[in-house]
Amino acid sequence: MKQITKYVIKNSLKRIFLYRACLVRLKLMGVERVYSYTLANETGVNSDQVRKDFSEFKITGNKRGGYNIDELLEKMESIFHRNKDHNLVLIGMGNMGQALSKYSRFVQRNMNIVATFDIDPFKQKQRSDLPVYSMNRLKEIIDRFRVKVAIIAVPEISAQEVADELVRHGIKGIVNFAPVLLKMPPDVVVNNVNLCDELESVIYYVHKLMKVDGIKNLELLYRDMKY
Amino acid sequence: MKQITKYVIKNSLKRIFLYRACLVRLKLMGVERVYSYTLANETGVNSDQVRKDFSEFKITGNKRGGYNIDELLEKMESIFHRNKDHNLVLIGMGNMGQALSKYSRFVQRNMNIVATFDIDPFKQKQRSDLPVYSMNRLKEIIDRFRVKVAIIAVPEISAQEVADELVRHGIKGIVNFAPVLLKMPPDVVVNNVNLCDELESVIYYVHKLMKVDGIKNLELLYRDMKY
DNA sequence: CATATTTTGTGATTTGTTTCACATCTTTTT
DNA sequence: AAAAAGATGTGAAACAAATCACAAAATATG
Numbered sequence: 001m002k003q004i005t006k007y008v009i010k011n012s013l014k015r016i017f018l019y020r021a022c023l024v025r026l027k028l029m030g031v032e033r034v035y036s037y038t039l040a041n042e043t044g045v046n047s048d049q050v051r052k053d054f055s056e057f058k059i060t061g062n063k064r065g066g067y068n069i070d071e072l073l074e075k076m077e078s079i080f081h082r083n084k085d086h087n088l089v090l091i092g093m094g095n096m097g098q099a100l101s102k103y104s105r106f107v108q109r110n111m112n113i114v115a116t117f118d119i120d121p122f123k124q125k126q127r128s129d130l131p132v133y134s135m136n137r138l139k140e141i142i143d144r145f146r147v148k149v150a151i152i153a154v155p156e157i158s159a160q161e162v163a164d165e166l167v168r169h170g171i172k173g174i175v176n177f178a179p180v181l182l183k184m185p186p187d188v189v190v191n192n193v194n195l196c197d198e199l200e201s202v203i204y205y206v207h208k209l210m211k212v213d214g215i216k217n218l219e220l221l222y223r224d225m226k227y
Numbered sequence: 228m229k230q231i232t233k234y235v236i237k238n239s240l241k242r243i244f245l246y247r248a249c250l251v252r253l254k255l256m257g258v259e260r261v262y263s264y265t266l267a268n269e270t271g272v273n274s275d276q277v278r279k280d281f282s283e284f285k286i287t288g289n290k291r292g293g294y295n296i297d298e299l300l301e302k303m304e305s306i307f308h309r310n311k312d313h314n315l316v317l318i319g320m321g322n323m324g325q326a327l328s329k330y331s332r333f334v335q336r337n338m339n340i341v342a343t344f345d346i347d348p349f350k351q352k353q354r355s356d357l358p359v360y361s362m363n364r365l366k367e368i369i370d371r372f373r374v375k376v377a378i379i380a381v382p383e384i385s386a387q388e389v390a391d392e393l394v395r396h397g398i399k400g401i402v403n404f405a406p407v408l409l410k411m412p413p414d415v416v417v418n419n420v421n422l423c424d425e426l427e428s429v430i431y432y433v434h435k436l437m438k439v440d441g442i443k444n445l446e447l448l449y450r451d452m453k454y
Numbered sequence: 455c456a457t458a459t460t461t462t463g464t465g466a467t468t469t470g471t472t473t474c475a476c477a478t479c480t481t482t483t484t
Numbered sequence: 485a486a487a488a489a490g491a492t493g494t495g496a497a498a499c500a501a502a503t504c505a506c507a508a509a510a511t512a513t514g
Contacts, residue, residue, distance in 0.1 A: 003271065004269070004270060004271030005271070007432070007452050008238065008241070008452070009424075009425075009428045010451065010452070011235065011501085012501085013428060013431070014235070014424070014428075017421070017424045017427070017428075018408070021406060021407075021408070022408075035460090035461065035462090036461075036462075037461090042231070042408075043231060043408065044230065044231030044232075044408070046502085046503075047461095048502075048503055048504070048505095049501095049502065049503075051461095051462065051463065051464085052463090052464085052501090052502075052503090054462095054463090055462095055463065055464070060462085060463080061461085061462060061463090062461085062462075062509090062510070062511095063460090063461060063462045063463080063508070063509040063510050063511090064459085064460050064461045064462070064509070064510040064511050064512090065460095065461075065462090065510065065511075066460095066461070066462085067462095079431070080427050080430065080431055081430055081431070081434055082427075086430055088426070095325075095326040095329045095330060096326050096330070098322075098326065099322040099323050099325065099326030099327075100326075100422070102322045103322060103323070103422065105406070105422070105423050106422075106423060106426065109423050109427065111423070111426055111427070111430075148430075148433055149426070149429055149430055149433060151426070172433045172436065172437065173429040173430065173432065173433035174429070175425055175426055175429055179248060179332070180248075181245070181248070181249075181269075181270065181271070186445075186449070187436055189429050189432040189433050189436060189452070191425055191428060191429045193420075193422070193425055194244070195327070195330065195332070195333075195420070196332050196333060196336050196338070197236075197241070197244045198236075198402055198418055198420055199315070199333065199338055199376070199378070199402055199418075200244070200307050200309075200336065200338070201236045201240060201241075201244075201418060202376055202400040202401070202402055202416050202417075202418045203307065203308055203313055203338075203375075203376055203400065204240070204306070204307055204308070205234070205400065205416040206375055206376060206399045206400035206416050207308055209399065209414055209416060210399065218413075222413070223470095224237065225234050225235070225237070225416070238471085239471085262490090262491065262492090263491075263492075264491090273472085273473075274491095275472075275473055275474070275475095276471095276472065276473080278491095278492065278493065278494085279471090279472075279473090279493090279494085281492095281493090282492095282493065282494070287492085287493080288491085288492065288493090289479090289480075289491085289492075290478070290479040290480050290481090290490090290491060290492045290493080291479070291480040291481055291482095291489085291490055291491045291492070292480070292481075292490095292491075292492090293490095293491065293492085294492095450500095
């Protein structure tokens with residue numbers, strides 16, 4: 001049974017990403033131990049929330065002693081399964097696909113695009129650090145590298161078809177850059193990334209901010225923006 | 228006064244984007260009138276929520292008659308200021324920057340990147356449909372095209388510096404692809420797009436789904452994912 | 455070693471969001 | 485023209501998330 005797979009990253013999870021980014025930076029600066037209020041200051045959330053979030057993800061510290069950065073980071077890595085390697089496939093080698101295929105941060109975070117795919121044979125010949133295969137080799141690669149997660153960067157017209165094929169071959173998670181809501185079985189996770197929407201929402205809030213008069217309304221707006 | 232500018236798109240706003248995408252599709256299919264449950268089915272939210280969201284954004288329909296697609300779309304366009312053109316600048320012509328500069332959907336939605344910038348003179352000479360300027364022409368372009376919103380696609384090391392300069396020249400909204408939390412004055416809107424986080428969160432939920440046994444836990448998980 | 459201080463972790467409270475339920479208006483049917 | 489049916493719009497209720505507040509633990513101090 002297929003259904004619309006619209007999935008939103010929980011805010012608490014987003015904040016965990018935030019905390020981690022700060023921890024990495026602090027560690028580089030030589031800091032060894034942090035307190036909930038350290039992270040609060042660095043990330044703009046309040047310290048109660050930091051602790052509540054940690055509690056949700058079963059992260060504990062030392063009463064009075066705060067948190068040891070290394071332990072925290074290790075805990076977070078295990079939460080996100082970063083201790084393991086993750087093989088990915090990328091479908092669609094247009095603009096966005098090519099940029100993603102060269103995006104070095106994925107590798108730094110143990111996420112490896114093992115192969116890319118495109119229907120256009122010309123793109124398959126193009127110079128690229130990664131192999132560009134035609135779609136008929138999809139199953140072979142997914143099986144060989146035990147791929148569970150795919151990135152879709154194809155035109156919207158073919159996104160659903162591609163997604164269906166991926167799922168048939170065992171893919172369980174999709175980051176979808178095509179502006180379509182995919183209809184998927186309920187055991188497949190889909191995260192839609194829509195760049196236009198990201199931009200438009202900024203434009204929306206900028207207009208709202210410019211129209212605001214008086215400090216009280218400004219505070220209301222910040223609340224609205226979940227500042 | 229600068230502060231961490233961490234900003235989250237409200238879920239109701241995200242759903243409005245969703246509704247709009249559906250409406251556009253339905254219109255192409257020749258549909259003229261929709262009901263709250265039509266949109267509900269198409270987007271996977273429930274019909275009460277559709278109506279509540281519309282109410283939040285002051286969108287009204289006809290009792291019994293549902294909503295006229297053209298009117299709805301027009302209303303939404305005015306909410307997002309799509310009736311006007313929006314000039315953007317893009318800073319950083321690395322992988323991601325180059326992909327974004329060619330991203331045709333921005334133009335389709337009345338968002339025009341009028342110029343791109345990079346510190347590397349080589350990239351400035353590279354073949355591109357858009358001019359690639361060095362940073363010292365930033366002010367001139369921002370003024371000439373009345374640019375209010377910028378896209379940052381520079382390495383994380385220089386993101387804060389670039390953002391500061393943008394704000395000095397009057398930029399009020401930023402879509403930031405660099406994995407850094409920018410410290411900005413409170414009247415500047417920042418939307419951080421972090422591709423690694425998007426991928427990792429999918430990996431996180433995929434692992435969670437695979438570990439789930441029994442239908443009850445599955446439902447709990449869906450709730451957790453705000454399915 | 456007792457007391458003071460600091461910070462965590464978590465129930466209790468408040469605030470925000472989603473769902474429910476129904477009055478209201480509009481159209482269709484008889 | 486009255487009754488029935490269908491959809492909206494919105495208070496009320498239920499649920500979820502964020503903040504408050506404080507007991508408990510760990511460390512520091514005298």
